[in-house]
Amino acid sequence: KRAKLNPKHYGGFTTVWFNTGTLCNIECDGCYIESGPLNDRLQYIKYADVVTYLDEIEFRQSDFRTETIALTGGEPCMNPDIIPIMTTILARGFKLLLLTNAMQPMQNKAVWNAIKALTSAYGDKMIIRVSIDHYSQIGHEAVRGSKAWAPMIKGLQMLSELNQTKGHAFQLDIAGHKPFEENHALDTANELEYRENYKTLFAAEGIDVPADRSDRLVLFPKMDASREVPEITTSCWNILNKKPNDLMCSSEPTIVHRKGAKTAEVTACTLIPYDEQFKTGITLSKAWLATISLNHPMCATCMLSGVSCSG
16 A cells, blocks of 8 residues: 655644755756756746745744745756845744855855855854765766866855854755665765765865764765655555654645746655646645655655755
């Protein structure tokens, strides 16, 4: 019997994600969402849409108990409304999690000045997570393309330096990938070695991130929707010693605006933005009551890894 869950029963929408749009300044090999300079399958989310959902969250806060608003993409810093979006999220008292590649869009003068101003006003409520696909330039650029390393390192150094000069420092995190063996099984023996190598990189570049902390250097599993994986059934909960609220779809809905759609809408999680069967409603209130079938390859990856996109 296929495993299903309903968010209403598992503690609230503690983190609400907005996909700010699938356009990105680079095109990475194996990107689960296929972001790039030409992919606009998810339109830029509008400031007015974000405000509408924030209003709903505040109205239903006794049910949703939302603490964090998270921004992903594409590259969020390319969204024309990113500055008022970030400002309003923080001004309303939410924590902000911003995912970025720290490259030119983040370093753009207007965006960077806004990050500096928000750090001064709300730094202790901000998390900025930068993607580094590998601790070496060769490994990183094998995924992100040539000439992707230096701009990323520059952006990281800007963020780290900003934290040293402002009184209310934000939390700077890194997202990388867990080491895998050729058969796609998790190579747990090498994870400590990976962390040591990231630690060496951070020390060399002056990046203040504790590589030994799994919540600060978040190593994600390989996300490959084309790979054959076992279907999640109701018996898997006991076999894997998992609970429904261990999965991010129980508490972390994602708001997207599909190209051509009249309105933004809610989907089950950040990893499945295109599949219509995982659309859970136009409003968060409808998504709250929706039943989610765990029948996507990403569901198995999430179930087996136990990693949430919020870290």
